[in-house]
Amino acid sequence: MKNLKLSIASVAIGMLALSGCGQGGTPDAPAEGGDSKAAPEYTVNDKADVSDSKTLKAAKDAGELTIGVKKDQPGLGNVKAGSDQPEGFDIEIAKMVAAQLGFKPDQIKYTETVSANREPFLQQGTVDMVVATYTINDERKKVVDFAGPYYVAGQDLLVAEDSDIAGPEDLKGKKVCSVDGSTPAQNIKEKYKDAELVTYDAYSKCVTDLQSGSVDAVTTDDAILRGYAKQYEGEFKVVGKPFTEEPYGVGLPKGDKAMRDAVNDALQEGMDDGDWKKAFEYTLGSTDGVDMPEIDRY
Amino acid sequence: MDFLQLIEMFLSGIWGTVKLFLIALVGSLLLGTVLAGMRVSPTPVLRIAASTYINIVRNTPLTLVMFFCAFGLPFLDIRFGSTSSFNSFIYATIALTAYTACFVAETLKSGISTIPVGQAEAARAVGLTFGQTLGQVVLPQAFRTVIPPMGSVIIAMLKNTSIASAFNNRELISAMRNAIEVRGDLVIPLLFGTALAYLILALILGRVFAYLEKKLVILR
Numbered sequence: 001m002k003n004l005k006l007s008i009a010s011v012a013i014g015m016l017a018l019s020g021c022g023q024g025g026t027p028d029a030p031a032e033g034g035d036s037k038a039a040p041e042y043t044v045n046d047k048a049d050v051s052d053s054k055t056l057k058a059a060k061d062a063g064e065l066t067i068g069v070k071k072d073q074p075g076l077g078n079v080k081a082g083s084d085q086p087e088g089f090d091i092e093i094a095k096m097v098a099a100q101l102g103f104k105p106d107q108i109k110y111t112e113t114v115s116a117n118r119e120p121f122l123q124q125g126t127v128d129m130v131v132a133t134y135t136i137n138d139e140r141k142k143v144v145d146f147a148g149p150y151y152v153a154g155q156d157l158l159v160a161e162d163s164d165i166a167g168p169e170d171l172k173g174k175k176v177c178s179v180d181g182s183t184p185a186q187n188i189k190e191k192y193k194d195a196e197l198v199t200y201d202a203y204s205k206c207v208t209d210l211q212s213g214s215v216d217a218v219t220t221d222d223a224i225l226r227g228y229a230k231q232y233e234g235e236f237k238v239v240g241k242p243f244t245e246e247p248y249g250v251g252l253p254k255g256d257k258a259m260r261d262a263v264n265d266a267l268q269e270g271m272d273d274g275d276w277k278k279a280f281e282y283t284l285g286s287t288d289g290v291d292m293p294e295i296d297r298y
Numbered sequence: 299m300d301f302l303q304l305i306e307m308f309l310s311g312i313w314g315t316v317k318l319f320l321i322a323l324v325g326s327l328l329l330g331t332v333l334a335g336m337r338v339s340p341t342p343v344l345r346i347a348a349s350t351y352i353n354i355v356r357n358t359p360l361t362l363v364m365f366f367c368a369f370g371l372p373f374l375d376i377r378f379g380s381t382s383s384f385n386s387f388i389y390a391t392i393a394l395t396a397y398t399a400c401f402v403a404e405t406l407k408s409g410i411s412t413i414p415v416g417q418a419e420a421a422r423a424v425g426l427t428f429g430q431t432l433g434q435v436v437l438p439q440a441f442r443t444v445i446p447p448m449g450s451v452i453i454a455m456l457k458n459t460s461i462a463s464a465f466n467n468r469e470l471i472s473a474m475r476n477a478i479e480v481r482g483d484l485v486i487p488l489l490f491g492t493a494l495a496y497l498i499l500a501l502i503l504g505r506v507f508a509y510l511e512k513k514l515v516i517l518r
Contacts, residue, residue, distance in 0.1 A: 115475075116478050116485060117485070118482070119482050119483065120485050120486060137482070139480065139482050140483060142483040143482065143483040144482075175382055180466075180468075180472045180475055181478070181479050183479055196381060198382050199468075199472070200464060200465060200466060201463065202464075212372075214372060215382075
């Protein structure tokens, strides 16, 4: 009988995970975790001159800037159940950059991008820029341009509050969950062979398994894990020893140098005037021990 | 990551797909035959049980069937091995088998309907039991009649294995995701490559069924 109840509960949890792992927040809940802090506002730079950039000029003429974001990463780019607006650090960065380029928040159109369609969307012009936990690397630079980085994430571990796992060295014989095909999953497979890798198609399923104790840890970039740790406060914690470096950049269409410079300037401006810090604290929590990255104008 | 490594990745993905496919193929043919037998049995309980099962499982999306297997069975403490990858493999084959067996059973039942009732009556008249009638007289003919539609069911199952990648199985789709993650500059070619791999597998399967059809189908 107990088993039956458990299985019903598990199915219910599974359904929740399927529906995006929301907490059923009200449609216009202000922020992740429902705290009452007001969303940061960014000053729109009306005098921004973007006529040098083909992409930005077209967006300006159309009065709409299309930005590719993720919609399933709490804390970074996430759409909560019952809401239709994405929220998170990536979204704040997108708003901040857009404001510097002279776009008001209501002129931004968010399009969902997943890992497999970020490059094609930029190449085809479906989106004007991508702010979606997009790691800068040389292979990708062949087909798209990057501004930033605006944050250097690192692979970390999310474990239960009372877990004794203190770093990747402790993973021997443990079950570690990540998303199928992702870089963190490949890292575990190559560098930590003693750990048993479990992969699903979404982190929400990993978190379900971590709750039920079927896996011992969830691994991916620390920013994403921070989002989950905040969502499940008191239940999970982030180990806090990143063991890789993943510089997140703003993906831009290849060859639009004017746009890359403008976005780099906008990011620099945001870091200098404190908007970056506000955005971070609003979405991911305290900036203690978190450094603003150096922008790489390659 | 160079071209050879990508090929290697895809080959191991193909092997994962083939493993899932072969086990689910054997399982679904067996379970499907049993279900078809139950559907035409003289015992009402068996008939009702089989048609209830078929109607429920056939009308549930495979993703959900797999969800129930991958997350429901562990909660019931049903496990098959010590490693989670082996468990997940078994859960995925159970889901594929349970789902595809419905289609196999229905296909087979349509084949059974083509066998004249007189044959079954004659078999009963010479003293064969129901099981013997089914196993010796009706099913061998039914199987040979339904080879072409059965081929479609089996090819659909081959492609359905792709859902298993979402539940801790390494197969072609996971190979594709891996490859896209490391080679963001090759997204479209990689998608085509994956489609090509499925195409090759399905074409081989199609050839096998064409051969079986030529050798075994009853011409009327």
